[in-house]
Amino acid sequence: MGLTKTQIFNTRQNQLAIIFKVLAHPARIAILQYISNQKECICNDIVDEIGLAQPTISQHLKELKSIELIQGEIEGKKVCYCINLKKWKEVQVLLNTFFDQTKFNCC
Amino acid sequence: MGLTKTQIFNTRQNQLAIIFKVLAHPARIAILQYISNQKECICNDIVDEIGLAQPTISQHLKELKSIELIQGEIEGKKVCYCINLKKWKEVQVLLNTFFDQTKFNCC
DNA sequence: ATTTATTATCGTAATATTGCAATATAAAAA
DNA sequence: TTTTTATATTGCAATATTACGATAATAAAT
Numbered sequence: 001m002g003l004t005k006t007q008i009f010n011t012r013q014n015q016l017a018i019i020f021k022v023l024a025h026p027a028r029i030a031i032l033q034y035i036s037n038q039k040e041c042i043c044n045d046i047v048d049e050i051g052l053a054q055p056t057i058s059q060h061l062k063e064l065k066s067i068e069l070i071q072g073e074i075e076g077k078k079v080c081y082c083i084n085l086k087k088w089k090e091v092q093v094l095l096n097t098f099f100d101q102t103k104f105n106c107c
Numbered sequence: 108m109g110l111t112k113t114q115i116f117n118t119r120q121n122q123l124a125i126i127f128k129v130l131a132h133p134a135r136i137a138i139l140q141y142i143s144n145q146k147e148c149i150c151n152d153i154v155d156e157i158g159l160a161q162p163t164i165s166q167h168l169k170e171l172k173s174i175e176l177i178q179g180e181i182e183g184k185k186v187c188y189c190i191n192l193k194k195w196k197e198v199q200v201l202l203n204t205f206f207d208q209t210k211f212n213c214c
Numbered sequence: 215a216t217t218t219a220t221t222a223t224c225g226t227a228a229t230a231t232t233g234c235a236a237t238a239t240a241a242a243a244a
Numbered sequence: 245t246t247t248t249t250a251t252a253t254t255g256c257a258a259t260a261t262t263a264c265g266a267t268a269a270t271a272a273a274t
Contacts, residue, residue, distance in 0.1 A: 001263035002229030008158045009133035013140070017133040024128035025232085026116035029205070033120075036209030044250060051115045056233050058252055077241040077250050083209055092206040098136070099199040102143030102190055109232050109259030132262085150221060160264050165222055167262095184220045184271045 016098055019091055022067050027052060028060050032083070035070060041081045043072075067091075123205055126198055129174050134159055135167050139190070142177060148188045150179075174198075 006014050022028065027050060034049050035041040043061065047054045061081060064070045068087045072079045113121050129135065134157060141156050142148040150168065154161045168188060171177045175194045179186045 001227070002261065004132065004134075004230090004262065005159065006133060009137055013133040013136045016136050017131055020127045020136075021131035024124055024131045025111065026113060026120040026124040027111075027232095029120045029123050029127075030116055032209065042250085043252095047251095052112065052232095053234050054251075055235080055253080059233080062252085072251095074241095074251095077248095079251065088206070088209065092203070095202060095206075096199070099195070099202075102139065102195065109230095109257075111232065111260090134262090151219085154221095159262095161221075162223080162265080163263050169222085179221095181221095181270095184218095186221065 016094065019067060019094065022063050022069065025060065027056075028064055031057070031060055031064065032069070035081055036083050042078050043081060044078070046081070123201065126174060126201065129170050129176065132167065134163075135171055138164070138167055138171065139176070142188055143190050149185050150188060151185070153188070 004017075009017075030050055031046055034046060038045070043057065044054075046061075047057050050057060052060075061070065061072070065072065068084050069091065070081050071084045072081045074080075111124075116124075137157055138153055141153060145152070150164065151161075153168075154164045157164060159167075168177065168179070172179065175191050176198065177188050178191050179188045181187075
């Protein structure tokens with residue numbers, strides 16, 4: 001096994017799980033925090049800041065891009081990574097909806 | 108490798124990542140939704156509801172318990188699992204703080 | 215006391231994730 | 245054109261996660 005049985009869950013449940021999974025790494029949390037506080041957010045600066053190898057950071061950035069939480073704008077040989085504010089807020093609403101929809105009937 | 112370098116991140120970043128990781132599975136999302144909408148939240152009912160084997164559900168419940176999102180009360184040979192409302196709200200606040208603290212200086 | 219019912223734990227196979235060296239790609243600088 | 249700089253991709257080793265059969269543990273029912 002080792003394979004999540006996504007087919008037995010609904011779209012919303014799988015969507016939430018994917019979002020949580022992308023956020024489930026301290027490096028990706030740190031990258032998001034760093035990007036959001038910089039005026040110039042260049043990949044190479046992130047490598048210096050975080051302390052992981054360049055390919056590792058590149059891979060984490062790819063995962064953050066996969067759910068569009070960040071977007072990269074090519075500027076010559078550099079890439080400026082930025083928070084996708086629209087998606088960021090959408091995700092926050094989605095997570096809050098999940099937390100608010102629990103009804104606590106039990107115990 | 109395959110081992111997350113937690114030591115290079117701060118406590119808050121690691122704490123957030125752990126919470127996100129616990130929530131990063133559709134079965135655990137489904138379990139939380141199911142528990143929160145039942146008056147009687149018995150482990151065996153969860154097994155019937157979700158469609159994964161009993162040991163698998165038991166393992167997922169253990170992970171949810173590990174960050175105290177749920178608590179289990181033994182009732183004879185059954186166990187009543189409930190949302191830990193205090194922790195639930197704490198986690199929601201923690202996640203919202205993370206989302207609100209991004210400042211979007213860039214781009 | 216034995217059986218039945220409910221949940222937890224162990225062991226293990228399959229798959230996923232993490233991290234990095236090596237290398238590729240692409241654009242600017244020399 | 246060659247070199248340098250910045251980022252992405254590939255390939256791989258180490259570790260983690262997912263799922264489940266087998267089994268243990270515990271309490272109720274017979």
